[in-house]
Structure formats: C-alpha cells, structure tokens
Amino acid sequence: MRSFHLLAFAAAIAAVGTACGGDDNGSGPSNNAPVANFEPPSCTELSCTFVDTSTDPDGEDDLASRSWTFEGGTPATSTAETQVVTFGAVGIAYTVTLTVTDDEGESDDFTREVTISGAANQAPVADFTFECTSLACTFADASVDSDGSVVAWSWTFGEPASPTNASSEQSPSHTYGTAATGTEVTVTLTVTDDEGATASTSETFTVAAPATLTCGTTPDCSLVLEARSTVTVTLQSEDCELSGNTFRITAPVEETLFTDGCNETPGTSFQLQGGAAFDAGSEIQAQVISGGTTLEIAPAIRVTGDFATGWTLEYDDGAKAGPPPEPDFNDLIIRIVATPAP
Numbered sequence: 001m002r003s004f005h006l007l008a009f010a011a012a013i014a015a016v017g018t019a020c021g022g023d024d025n026g027s028g029p030s031n032n033a034p035v036a037n038f039e040p041p042s043c044t045e046l047s048c049t050f051v052d053t054s055t056d057p058d059g060e061d062d063l064a065s066r067s068w069t070f071e072g073g074t075p076a077t078s079t080a081e082t083q084v085v086t087f088g089a090v091g092i093a094y095t096v097t098l099t100v101t102d103d104e105g106e107s108d109d110f111t112r113e114v115t116i117s118g119a120a121n122q123a124p125v126a127d128f129t130f131e132c133t134s135l136a137c138t139f140a141d142a143s144v145d146s147d148g149s150v151v152a153w154s155w156t157f158g159e160p161a162s163p164t165n166a167s168s169e170q171s172p173s174h175t176y177g178t179a180a181t182g183t184e185v186t187v188t189l190t191v192t193d194d195e196g197a198t199a200s201t202s203e204t205f206t207v208a209a210p211a212t213l214t215c216g217t218t219p220d221c222s223l224v225l226e227a228r229s230t231v232t233v234t235l236q237s238e239d240c241e242l243s244g245n246t247f248r249i250t251a252p253v254e255e256t257l258f259t260d261g262c263n264e265t266p267g268t269s270f271q272l273q274g275g276a277a278f279d280a281g282s283e284i285q286a287q288v289i290s291g292g293t294t295l296e297i298a299p300a301i302r303v304t305g306d307f308a309t310g311w312t313l314e315y316d317d318g319a320k321a322g323p324p325p326e327p328d329f330n331d332l333i334i335r336i337v338a339t340p341a342p
Helices: 002-021
Strands: 042-044 047-051 063-070 082-087 093-102 107-115 128-133 136-141 150-156 173-175 183-193 198-207 211-215 229-238 246-251 255-258 269-271 283-289 300-306 310-316 332-340
Touching (some): 063 082, 136 183, 211 310, 255 269, 283 300, 283 332
Parallel strands (some): 211 300
Antiparallel strands (some): 047 082, 063 093, 093 107, 128 136, 136 173, 150 183, 183 198, 229 332, 310 332
16 A cells, blocks of 8 residues: 555656656756847938837747937937937938847847938929120029029020020020020020929020111111200100110210110100310210010111201001000100201
8 A cells, every 4th residue: 555655646746846847957948049030110300219029939028128229310320118319311221130139048139231311302393584785785693593592594585596595604694696686585594402303494685786776778877966066855755664765876976865765765865075065067866675575576767857957767666465466666756956056
C-alpha cells in the first residue's frame, strides 16, 4: 500500500510542474518579441507627425523603450511615442526607422520611406499695361504669382523685322518703325515663376506716326509767313473721345500747345513764341499725335486757307468709329492766324 501512495504523489507533482512551466524547466511562460510599426505620417507642408503603433503579444505594458531615426529630419532621433519632424524639401523620399524593445530585452524594428508632398505649384498670371506716344511705347509688367515670384520675362513687340522686336526686361520700351504706322501690332508677354511654370498674355493695338500737315495733295507742307507776323493758334472745335491727342508746333519753334485735345475747351487760344513776331519767310510746321491705340487708319491733318485769311487745320485721329467711316476730319478743328507786325 505504501508504494501505491508514493506513485500517486509523484504523478501529482509532475502534473503541477507541467501546468506551471511546460517544457521550460519550470522557469515560467516564454517571452514573445514585440512588433514595431508606425503608420504613414500626417504632414503639413514640411512638418510631419509620427505616432508609434507598435504592439507586444505579451501585453502593451511590456514595451519598455523605443528609438526613432529620421533621415534628413529635425530632430534626427527621438524616443517619444509621438514626434513632430521637419524635413528639408518636398518630393524627396526620406527613410524613417522605429526600433522598439520590451521589458525582456527583445526588440524589433520597422522602416518606412516617407515622401513629403508639397502643394502643387500654381502658375503665374501674366499681365501688363502700356502707353504709346506716337510710335514710342512703354510697357509695365503687372504679372503676379500667388505662391512664389515671377523671375523671368520674355516680350515680343509684333514687329518681326525690327532688331529690337524682343526683350527680357521686366518693363521695357519699344519704338516702332514708320512702316508700322496705322497698322495693328500684337505684343506678347510670357512670364516664368520660381518653379519654372509659365504664362502668357497678349495685347493688340495700333501705332501711328504723328500726323503732319497736308496742303491739298502736298504732304508735310509748311505754312509760310509772307510778312513779319505774330501767330495765334485757336482750337475752334472738337468732336472726339480719345484721350491724349497732342498738338505740337515743330517749326520755326517747338511748342506743345495741348496734350488732350478732345477734352480741351473749344475757343482756347495760344500765342506762339509768347506773342513775339516771326520774321517774313518763316515756315510753320505742325503735327498731332493721336492718343488712340485702336485706330482704323493713320491720323491725318487736312489744311485749307492761306496767309491772308488764315489757315484751317482739320484733324482726324484715325480712331475706330461708327458711320460715317474714317476719316471724317472733324475730330479737332484748329485755326492758325498770322497778324502782320511792324
């Protein structure tokens, strides 16, 4: 009977040992290594937030430490569970590694490549303004770039035969040849921003040389003073809308009498040379510079009269208008009267 009881006691001890330790010689359950992991970060511009989502099969409390490395990032390393990192540039793949260790010294690492995607570059908006006096035009860049800056400009002035038909200045000027008088030209501006995006815009307008005096069928004629005289110039009437119609005496003196004829008060008079007399034989020459950039024809001045009765200058600015078609020669009516002086 005693041997039976000893065998039963030994079997019970063996069963307890199996329940408490299995085949590890009674040292307790075996440890399982942790599993390192983190999801793709959320990023705002160059700043990204990384969150450790590692797990341990033996329980979350068994994770004892973590170590991050951020290639190209600031900071370059961290032991925090959540870490904000700033990278240097968009479009580059940075390597990020997380290593986690549990309380038994087992570790695991996980590596992910992170590419920072910045906002797409917005193309610039090309724009410009311009002003022309006769054939001389100035152009002012008004382009903008919402997410950067405009760094390059390329202009063409619509005059291919000109050696100065192109410019890379931001706000250039260009003087057209007389062959362009009364013709439409198209100016194009192309701009480039600091990311290489481009945009273009164009403006079409008409340029014209100043209108000079035409006496009958004689162009570029002069009004001859047959005796020593003072000269009075009077704007008799205006029937136009353009701003900038400019009337100039170019000989025997140079004087600009008005710069906005369509808005000048009819009846306004000017004494040439401050009222001083001109010698006999002096020749009066004049011109009008059109203020228009949408001309139908080249501007012109038609002259009638003579020294004894005075001269009438009928000016047409060439602007596009309704019927009757241009020229109507009533945009500005100017009288030039010579008064003999002792």
